[in-house]
Amino acid sequence: MPMALSNEFTGSILDLMRKRFGLQLHEIFAALPFELLRFNCELPKDQDLVLQWLTPHLKALEDVVSPTRRSLIAYLSRSGLLDPDKRPLMLDLGYSGTIQKILTHILERDTTGLYFIATKPGDSAIGDHHALLKGVFHEGVGWRDGCTMLDRSLLFECLLTAPHGQMVDIRQKSNREFEYFYGREAATQRHFQDLKTVFDGAIDHVVMCRHHGVNYTRADVQDLYEVFATRPNCIPHDVWHLFSVDDDITGNGMVNPMQMFAI
Structure with a gap:
């Protein structure tokens, strides 16, 4: 949760649950009280406050996301990321390695990430494990530091995409195959x-x-x-x-x- 709340977002708690976490409305209303959903937040500035609001309801949220978590771990396992003889290598555009760090937490193993741009390169401790980030074109630069490849990387992000867009959920079916759910098309x-x-x-x-x-x-x-x-x-x-x-x-x-x- 601290990692999920560390990136920029502005809106209501309802919007946060729906857009960042990909939860459906019936799942959100089942886990969180209506009064809380109306609160507005600005992340990362309000991350401690939002975590305080959500803490009493974390068990209910865990119950809601448990089918996704089980399916995701099964998918990662079938993809070879749990192979004990190989350290997972992740390739991405950038920047701070949030997804790599979350996967390091989920997989419970050390990972390496290779990025176009790594704003915070080097080794990060994630619990008992480590996420190593390396940048190809730039390392250690910040937003609005004059690095065009970073400041205007949104152009890259438009093009480096898949035919189906952003995946928002995953389920493993009875035949052990996976079913994927996607957000709206750009x-x-x-x-x-x-x-x-x-x-x-x-x-x-x-x-x-x-x-x-x-x-x-x-x-x-x-x-x-x-x-x-x-x-x-x-x-x-x-x-x-x-x-x-x-x-x-x-x-x-x-x-x-x-x-x-x-x-």
């Missing part, structure tokens, strides 16, 4: 065939570079990103519709970074 999900064309072009370019011995340094990648992320009309108009992202987890709904960054 524009990238509705037009995923266009995004796949971008993916295919990127992969073709990497193959061509490998074939001809062309390499990009970290500085080259950063400079290229700086151009596309800050100059008007450098991103082709034909792909503008792909830049929207479901930011419900922070309480912001659908976000369009092209408008946000005025590019």
Whole structure:
């Protein structure tokens, strides 16, 4: 719970339960009193207060999420993350490694994470275990420190997505297979065939570079990103519709970074 309350969010407790934790309304009303759901909070500033509000109801919340937890652990086990001979390696865009730390807590084993950007690199103690974070392009930078790849990383997040969008729940069926439940679709999900064309072009370019011995340094990648992320009309108009992202987890709904960054 402290990790879940440490990231930014603004809204009511009802919104927090629905958007960050992915609970359905009937589950929320079964676990929490109506009066509490009307309280507003601003995270992480109010995290101690919110934890105080929720503590008397943690057992009820645990009962609500227990089917998801059992299914998730079964999924992680089948994916090989509980293999005692291999340390799990997680790949992500960034930044502070919250998901890796939560998985370290759930798996009860040491993990390593490799990120485009690691705002807090190094080793973090999670109970009796450790989560090691490493950054590829940047380490130890903060928001609004002048690092464009971080400050405008929302452009990355729009594109590095799956056809079905954000998964909000999982269940294991009687035949031991898994059933997945997803949140609402952003524009990238509705037009995923266009995004796949971008993916295919990127992969073709990497193959061509490998074939001809062309390499990009970290500085080259950063400079290229700086151009596309800050100059008007450098991103082709034909792909503008792909830049929207479901930011419900922070309480912001659908976000369009092209408008946000005025590019």
